[in-house]
Each structure stands twice: as C-alpha cells, then as structure tokens.
Amino acid sequence: MINYPTKKISQNRKVNNLANKGMALEEMINRSNEYYKENDIAFITKRPTPIKVLKTDGNYKITDAVFLSASTLDYVGVFQGHYLDFEAKETSSKIGFPLSNLAQHQLESIELVIKHKGYSFVLVYLKAFEEIYLLDGNFILKAAQSNQKMIPIQDIRTHGIQVKQGYSILLDYIKAVRIAYFEK
Template identity: 40%
Template sequence: MTVKYPNGSTPFQQQNDVSNSPQNVTYGNRGMTLEEDINLTNRQYLALEKAVIHKKPTPIQVVAVDYPKRSAAKITEAYYRTASTTDYNGLYRGYYLDFEAKETKNATRFPLNNFHRHQIEHMQQCIKHGGIVFVLIRFRSLEETYVCPATFIIEWWQQMQSENGRKSIPYQEIVKNCYLIPMGYSPRLAYLDAVDDLILKQSEEV
C-alpha cells in the first residue's frame, strides 16, 4: 500500500523534491504564498541537514463525509478540536524554534488582529522555557518578508490592549526592529540567517 500526502505525493517524493541547484527554482515561483515559500525552504534546510522544521498539523474532528465517487471521499463538515498555537516548530543548532507566519496586503502597517490571545500566550510560554520564538511577516504588495522577534510582537499586542492602543504596527517600526529576509533559490527564504542573530542576542541576555 502506498501512503500519499494530500497533494498526492509520497513521503519519498516529499523528501527528495528538493534540489540545491538554482535552475530547479524558477522565477515563476515568485507568486508563491508565504506558507509555500516556508514549506519549500524547510524541505531545503532538511535536505542540507541544516535544520528540522515542520508545519504543525491542525487537529480536526470530522463530522460529516460525502462520497461523490466510490473512489473518493469529501469532508463536508468538520471543526477544530483545539485552538491552534503557532504554525511551525523544529530544531536548529540544538535550539527549539517556534514561529508563526502572517501575510498582509497592507503596505503601511501590520494589523494586530491577525493574532489571537492564545497565540500570544503560547509564544510567551515558549520564550519562558528558552525557545527561539518569532513571526515571519510578509507585506505582499511590497514583496518583503521580515523575521520579527516574538518579544517585539508581544509588546505591540499588549499595547493594543490598553485604552487607545494602536491596532496595528507601522511598517517603519517593522523595518527598524525586524530582519528583512532575502529571497533566493536554495534556500528559498533564508530566515535562519536572522535566527542566528536571535540566538546570539538571547545568549548575551542570559
């Protein structure tokens, strides 16, 4: 029996669908979503034995299934078993990484309503236990992606809770306090370069 992922590929294909040669990542990939870019990058990092990072599965409870064809099943009703925390986690250089990925069409600010209280609390807990925690934010219209330390995001989110607190982070604040990630071939999105700096800063604070 062959087990396949939802996209139809086998585990072997998933593991080997990575190349270190530039010609295998074309300019046609520029339209990829942030999640697609991260997933590709994580497969490249895994192939290079640089890091083991995966997207967290979201547990759902299936309520109803339709069978439009005898050979296929379609989920027609389901709900989340538990509230989601962050999108990705893994290991790099012996450190636990935990991060969220967010995109916005807004070119001048990042809306803080993209985060839920339980996500903020989860990031705080990971920081407390020594994890390297951050958020990847993409400004789609600008084609810019930033690594933002979780402490930076948490500070702005807590400020939002106060009376007359801002509901968004200005773009210029992100430019000043976060790390612009270059887009490339392999890795596609070299976010671990910024993580190296986060690790260095955390070690200096201990």
C-alpha cells in the same frame, strides 16, 4: 552537416521576486523547510490544525470536518539544538502589520515558548512592498501589551530582520534566525 538540437543555457540567472513566484508565504516556508532538512541545517515542520471528522465517503476520505480548537503557532522545529516555534502572516497593508492578525492564543503561545527558553517569532510578509521580516516574539508581545492596533512599517524595518531570497533556497529565514538569536 547535421544540426543536432542543443540546449542553450542562459548566463543571466535571475532571482524571481516574491510577486513572480505567485505562491503564498507558507508554501515558500514549506519548500525552505525541505531544503533545511535535506541539507541537515534544521528540522522544522508545519503543525497540522486539529480537526474532528464528521463524515467520510466510505473509502476513508474525509468529506466533512470541523476544527477542534484553536491551534498554536504554524511551525515548530529545532535549529542548532534550540526549539523554534513561529507563525507566518501576510498583510496587504501599506502602513503596517495589524496585530489583529494574531489571535490571543497565538500571543499566549509566543509568551510560553519564550518563558521556557525557546525562540518564538512571526514571519511577516508585507505584500505591498514584497518584503518579509522576522519579528521577534518579545517585540510582538511588547506591541500587543501596549495596546497598539498595528506595528508601523518603519518599526518593522527598524526592529525586524529582513528575510532574503537566495539561489539555492527560496526563503532563507534561518539566516534571520541566526542574526536574531545567535549573533548577539
């Protein structure tokens, strides 16, 4: 009798948590964006930071460059005909999200997007708790305008929408977008 090698498939399929993934929030978002595009759910891209090339190596490879200006928010896209513009931030703090993580020009971008009827928000990864939340732009602006230095964890959990991981999609933040803006 010949014993051919067979591949055993484990029936105990586990969802890896964020710590086990070992990847940054932006990488998780980028992979999720690929899934959304491939499955015709949404079209969202990472906005490149504008740079000025100072030196190349002769083969058009950049060897020295500087950032031109402060960029706006990290991601831009369209979901169900609606404009999305959002930022991704991580914090190791166990007490809240420091508003100093958002620059003034980013707060201004959030405000302008909302003014022009787009949806703007911040995805916040609370590393200490391995939790990710969508915080609506209006909530962020209200906190910043009240001169808070930090949004407490309890406020994030109360006013934010937790972003869950899934089997087929790494980080399903569009589900949180649906809850925040379409299921009111």
